[in-house]
Amino acid sequence: MADQDGPQRSDQPAGGSPADETQVNPDEGQGRGRMRYQDDSTTPREPTLAEKRARVAAEKRQEEQARAELAEQERKTQVRRRVMVGGGVTVGVVALVAAFYSGSAYRAEQTAVQEFCATGQGPATVQNPDLCDENYVQSHGGYSSGGMFFMPIFLPGGGFGGYNSYRYGYTQPGTTAPPVGQPVSNPSFTKPAGTNITNTKGQTVQRGGFGINSKSGSSGS
Structure with missing residues (x-):
């Protein structure tokens, strides 16, 4: 019969061993290079005690x-x-x-008031302040008594004509004395207490509240 004498057909490739339909990769199935994903249905892992303490x-x-x-x-x-x-x-x-x-x-x-030297008689007229300075008066033959200063009067012929008297006066508060030879309006001859007093030389005779006399020779009565 022809089937026995002719070449027999074979499904195997020539020169090869019997082959399977597919080749199996030995690495396949071992999980190399594959990623796993967690879907929403996965239950979260309970944190450990150490993680809880750290948080x-x-x-x-x-x-x-x-x-x-x-x-x-x-x-x-x-x-x-x-x-x-x-x-x-x-x-x-x-x-x-x-x-x-x-x-x-x-x-x-x-x-404040101003102290000035004035004539001892008649209207108060401003005089040279030296005439109310005790040292000056004594050095020129005069004297002082009871707050008054007395200067001798020498006549042109060399005779003695008595004394001229001088005393301290004080202006009204907030005013100053006029120049030498001028009269003073409403002067006071009592030294006021508790106020600033200056003399016509610009020196402080008394500071308010202290009643301190300067070295100007004020009678201060």
Whole structure:
């Protein structure tokens, strides 16, 4: 029969061993290079005790830092408030002191009087201040008594003509004495207390409230 004598057909490739339909990769199925994904149906893993403690510690640190920042902000606010209050108090005190001294200076100026040397008789006329200086009077043969200064009168022919008397007078508060030889309106011959007194030389005879006499030789009665 032809089937026995002719070449027999074979499904195997020539020169090869019997082959399977597919070649199997020995690495296949071992998981190399493959990624696994977790879908929504996967149950989250419960955190470990160490992770829970770390999370609690981190939250505690954040809370402490927030408290520290708040405390520092409050401290700075208090410092600024104290500086502002202190500055306001300082400005207020300075203004008060300045107003006090300004007012005191104004009152002192309005109540100050001037001491001048005047004639002892008749209308008060301004004289040379040396005639009311005890040292000057004594050095020129005169003397002082009871707040009056007496200077000898020498006549042109060399005779003695008696004494001229002089005394201290005081102007009204806030006024000054006129020049030598001029009369003074409403003078006082009693030294006022508690006020500033200057003489016609510009020297301070008495400071207000102290009643201190200068070396000008004031009688001060």
